[in-house]
Amino acid sequence: MNKEELIDKAYEVRKNVLRMAHVDKRGFISQSLGAADFLTVLYSHAMRFHADDPKWEGRDRFLLSAGHNAIAVYAAMAEEGFFPKDWLDTYGLDNSRLPMSCMPAYTPGIEISGGSIGLGLPIAVGMAMGLKLKNSDAKVYVMMGDGEMAEGPTWEAAMSAGAYQLDNIIGIVDINGIQADGLTNAVMDTEPLHEKFSAFKFDVQRINGNSITQVMEAVDKARNSTEKKPHMILCDTVPGTGVPFLIGNQKSHFISLDAEGWERAFSELERGKD
Amino acid sequence: MSNGIKSVISDSNVATNHPTMAEPFGNALIELAKENDKIIGLSADLAKYTDIHVFRDAFPQRFYNVGMSEQLLMCAAGGLAKEGFIPFATTYATFIARRCYDFISQAICEHNTNVKIIGGLPGLQSGYGPSHQATDDLAILGSMPNLTIIDPCDALEMQQATKAVAAFNGPVYMRLLRGNRVPVVLDKYDYQFEIGKAKLLRDGADVLMISCGEMTMRCLDAAEALEKDNIHAAVLHVPTVKPLDRETILAEVKKSGRLVVTAENHSIVGGLGSLVANLLVDEQVSAVLKKIALPDRYLAAGTLETLQDTYGVSTKAVISQVKSYLN
Numbered sequence: 064m065n066k067e068e069l070i071d072k073a074y075e076v077r078k079n080v081l082r083m084a085h086v087d088k089r090g091f092i093s094q095s096l097g098a099a100d101f102l103t104v105l106y107s108h109a110m111r112f113h114a115d116d117p118k119w120e121g122r123d124r125f126l127l128s129a130g131h132n133a134i135a136v137y138a139a140m141a142e143e144g145f146f147p148k149d150w151l152d153t154y155g156l157d158n159s160r161l162p163m164s165c166m167p168a169y170t171p172g173i174e175i176s177g178g179s180i181g182l183g184l185p186i187a188v189g190m191a192m193g194l195k196l197k198n199s200d201a202k203v204y205v206m207m208g209d210g211e212m213a214e215g216p217t218w219e220a221a222m223s224a225g226a227y228q229l230d231n232i233i234g235i236v237d238i239n240g241i242q243a244d245g246l247t248n249a250v251m252d253t254e255p256l257h258e259k260f261s262a263f264k265f266d267v268q269r270i271n272g273n274s275i276t277q278v279m280e281a282v283d284k285a286r287n288s289t290e291k292k293p294h295m296i297l298c299d300t301v302p303g304t305g306v307p308f309l310i311g312n313q314k315s316h317f318i319s320l321d322a323e324g325w326e327r328a329f330s331e332l333e334r335g336k337d
Numbered sequence: 338m339s340n341g342i343k344s345v346i347s348d349s350n351v352a353t354n355h356p357t358m359a360e361p362f363g364n365a366l367i368e369l370a371k372e373n374d375k376i377i378g379l380s381a382d383l384a385k386y387t388d389i390h391v392f393r394d395a396f397p398q399r400f401y402n403v404g405m406s407e408q409l410l411m412c413a414a415g416g417l418a419k420e421g422f423i424p425f426a427t428t429y430a431t432f433i434a435r436r437c438y439d440f441i442s443q444a445i446c447e448h449n450t451n452v453k454i455i456g457g458l459p460g461l462q463s464g465y466g467p468s469h470q471a472t473d474d475l476a477i478l479g480s481m482p483n484l485t486i487i488d489p490c491d492a493l494e495m496q497q498a499t500k501a502v503a504a505f506n507g508p509v510y511m512r513l514l515r516g517n518r519v520p521v522v523l524d525k526y527d528y529q530f531e532i533g534k535a536k537l538l539r540d541g542a543d544v545l546m547i548s549c550g551e552m553t554m555r556c557l558d559a560a561e562a563l564e565k566d567n568i569h570a571a572v573l574h575v576p577t578v579k580p581l582d583r584e585t586i587l588a589e590v591k592k593s594g595r596l597v598v599t600a601e602n603h604s605i606v607g608g609l610g611s612l613v614a615n616l617l618v619d620e621q622v623s624a625v626l627k628k629i630a631l632p633d634r635y636l637a638a639g640t641l642e643t644l645q646d647t648y649g650v651s652t653k654a655v656i657s658q659v660k661s662y663l664n
Contacts (some may be wrong), residue, residue, distance in 0.1 A: 167448060174419070179443045185409045186444050189416020189424070192401060196377075197420065216440070219406035223413070227401070 064107050069275045070335045072142060073103040077305040077335075079138035081328055083154035083161070089319030090155070090163075092328075093302035093309055095135030097239045097273065098206075100335060101298050102139040104278040105204060105235075109286060114144040117172040123201050124190055126175050128183020129208035129237070133165035136173075136206070145172040181214025183207055184234060188220045191229040191293075202286055206235045210242030212253035218263070224293040225264030232293040233285045234265070237272065239300045243316050256297050265295040272298025275337050306331050355520035355554070358492035362455065362513055363391035365499035366425060370396050376503065377417055379403065379426040381410040387427035387457045388515045407432045408440045414452040415444035423451055423503055430456030430471030430512060434478050445508050446483045452508050459488070459512035460550065460602030461631055461648060466638035472631050475578055476607025478510050485532060486579040487511040488550035488601075492519035494576060497530035505532055512550055522554045528574075535582035537589065541569035544659055545589055548600040549575045549609050552629070552650065556600050559655040568663065571595070581612050583620075590617065590624050596662055597624045602650055605630035627662045629655060 064072065076099045084090040105125065112122040127136050134154065141148050146160065153159035162169050164178035175186050183205045191203045211217060224232050236256060244250045260267045266288060270277040278298065285294035303309030306328050309318075320328060370376040370392065378400040384390040393400040403409050407428050414426040433441070433456045445452045456474060463469035478486060485507060489495045495514050502509040514520075526538045538553070539560060546556040553574040560570035573589050575582065590597055599610035610628035617624060631648050645651040649658060 176443050176447055179439055182412055182440065182444055185412030185440070186416040186419070188403075188409060189413030189418075190420055191416070192413065193417045193420025193422050196399070196422070216406075216408040216412065219403070219409035220412070223401075223403050223406065223409060226404075 066275055066279065066337065069103055069108055069279070070337060072107045073100050073275065073335045074305070074332070075142055076103050076138045077332055079141050079148075079151055080134060081332060082151050083134050083137065085325060086152060086154045086156065088325065090317065091131050091134055092318055094132055094237070094239050094241065094316075095138065096306055096309065097300035097302040097304050098132060098135040098237050099138065099305065100275055101235060101237070101272045101278045101300070102135055103142075104275060104282055106139040106143050108279060109282045110204065111201070112172070114172070117145060121199070121201060124174055124203045126183045126187055126203065126205045127165050127173070127177045128205055129180060129211055130164040130177025132206070132208070132237070133161070133163065133177070136165065137161050137170070140172055146170070180208070180211045181216045184220035184224070185216045187232050188223050188227075188229060191224070191231045192227065194231055195229070202231050202233050204233050204235065206237065208242070209236055209238040209240065209247050209253055209256070210250065212236065212256060213251045221260065221263040221265065228291040229293045230288070230291050233282070234293065234295040236295065236297050237300055238297055239302045241302060241316055260295040264292055266290050266292040267295045267297065269297040269299070272300040273304050275335065305333055305335060307333070353518065353520040355522050357518040358521050359517040359519070360388040360391050360515070361492035361495040361519050362499055362515060363388035365496040366392045367395045369500060369503050370399065373423070373503070375421060375423045377401070377422045377424045379410055379414055379424055381405055381407045381428045381432070383428050383457065386515070387455060387513060389425065389427045389455070407436050411437045411440035411454070412444040414454070415450050418445070418450040418452045423453065425453045425455055427455040427457065427513070429469060430459040430474045431469060433510065434471060434474035438477060441478070441484070442481060446481050449483045449507050451506055453502050454508070454510045455513050456510060457513045457515055461636060461644055461650060462602070462641070464639050464641050464644060467635040470636050472604045472636060473607070474512070475601070475603045475609070479579055479607060479612075483508055484579065485509045485577065487532070487577055489514060489530070489576055490551060490553040490574060491522040493521055493523045494528070494530050495519065498576065501530055501532050514551060520554060522557060530576060533577045533580055533582055535573055535575040535577070535585040538572045538574050539570070541571040542593065543568050543595060544570045544598055544663065545573060545595045546570055546598050546600055546659070547573045547575060547586060547589070547609070547613055549578055550602050552600040552602050555650070555652040555655050558652045559659065562652070562656050563659060566660070568659070570659065575609060578609060578612065581616065583616055586613060586616060587620055587622060590622055597626045598629060598659055598662060599626065600629040600655060603630055604633055606633045627658070629658055
């Protein structure tokens with residue numbers, strides 16, 4: 064898919080986010096809108112998979128470590144046909160295949176349970192070791208949050224990923240600046256992330272995670288790299304991107320909207336820019 | 338070494354009168370790995386102290402040391418299992434049970450992932466004090482759905498169980514008996530380990546001892562000694578603590594009005610004794626039940642022999658407790 068097509072695709076992904084959040088009239092709306100661009104690039108451009116055969120051995124693995132952002136991942140997966148789009152209308156309901164926090168037993172294409180924050184990179188280390196033992200060229204993508212950088216096991220994993228030169232790991236940190244108790248830098252200052260991951264022997268890039276062009280370039284560079292280092296792409300994102308009135312309403316990790324708010328959200332939803 | 342300093346791997350076991358075997362777990366793993374290229378070894382800077390160092394030396398390409406990162410150890414094992422491997426992850430039982438609970442739950446057990454977790458120094462096997470005494474691992478890990486829990490008795494069973502858990506598809510926590518002098522006891526009995534099976538090793542009309550792990554060895558030794566005092570003790574060995582072999586335990590308890598004594602190298606809270614007591618109540622089977630177990634407290638540091646006597650889990654202590662219960 065070219066850049067223009069990906070921008071259109073990101074718009075569809077955002078529509079899916081609102082469609083799901085509207086089921087219960089609330090949710091992790093802002094972050095998922097912010098994550099839509101890089102997830103679109105991953106699912107509709109970079110990653111190798113067969114949506115109709117989600118366990119295909121040659122697939123690139125995608126691990127959502129920050130499990131609460133499942134809504135954003137479902138939104139991108141729906142565009143690639145991992146499941147019928149009418150599943151989106153069941154998000155978070157009883158017997159839904161799309162639970163609020165992702166779990167492999169529920170949803171095709173979901174690799175891990177990500178609700179207990181800080182497990183993604185550690186599990187990726189084992190999968191990356193296993194793929195190397197199998198001589199597979201598949202990548203392990205791990206999506207993490209900036210708040211998650213306060214979790215100790217993330218750094219246990221980073222240390223091993225660097226030491227074992229697990230160059231088949233491509234980490235993504237969604238730096239959206241918000242977490243459960245407020246602004247990330249107020250709850251716990253996890254910066255400087257570039258320097259931290261560099262010190263752990265990662266190849267690090269820091270980009271505007273809402274620029275399709277920048278994300279494409281960064282992901283392509285990481286997945287085509289011959290450098291014997293794990294890769295980390297730090298994505299600065301703006302929560303609410305695509306729905307202007309939600310931008311700046313960043314203090315809420317989990318927001319609810321009234322009927323008027325919903326009407327406004329759907330009507331303000333705009334095609335992405337670059 | 339040229340400076341005269343030797344690297345010593347201390348043996349956690351106290352002196353034994355039984356014949357011994359060196360590194361039964363590590364050597365069994367080597368044998369398995371020769372046949373199965375999916376076997377992977379992992380440790381967190383305790384390879385030498387969990388006997389997996391012999392596997393590491395035999396299969397260096399299939400061994401990962403993740404450093405002192407136990408949480409990562411569990412997740413990486415989960416990731417390797419997801420990729421179709423059979424990882425054996427080793428560290429001390431205290432770190433497994435206390436430090437890694439969430440990681441074992443979410444990265445392994447929720448998905449029934451095929452990881453084998455091997456815990457060194459289970460129960461009271463160290464004189465270092467509570468940091469190294471996993472007196473609570475069965476209670477903590479017993480609440481984990483999907484997890485099979487095994488507590489082997491001797492070197493022979495350690496080998497048999499290692500092979501059995503490798504062939505079994507699902508997460509396992511197994512207590513480790515390690516070192517260069519692990520006692521061999523079960524060769525004197527017609528015994529073969531099977532996951533989920535309790536086995537009667539000897540029969541006796543006066544007392545039924547229901548035991549797991551190395552306490553079975555001490556119960557067998559105690560039973561022989563009690564025989565001299567005309568006390569006839571049966572020993573039912575329960576190496577699989579979860580899932581419990583309810584049928585065999587109930588059948589033995591129902592056989593006669595024998596005193597029932599459970600024996601475990603574990604806290605009296607939430608281990609084999611608690612499980613047997615629950616079972617009897619659930620099934621409305623009445624018996625006089627006594628529990629030989631470690632007390633519900635943080636244990637002292639010191640020498641292992643003294644500590645085992647003090648806390649009532651040595652052979653000598655088993656004999657005297659059984660006698661006192663019978664009186």
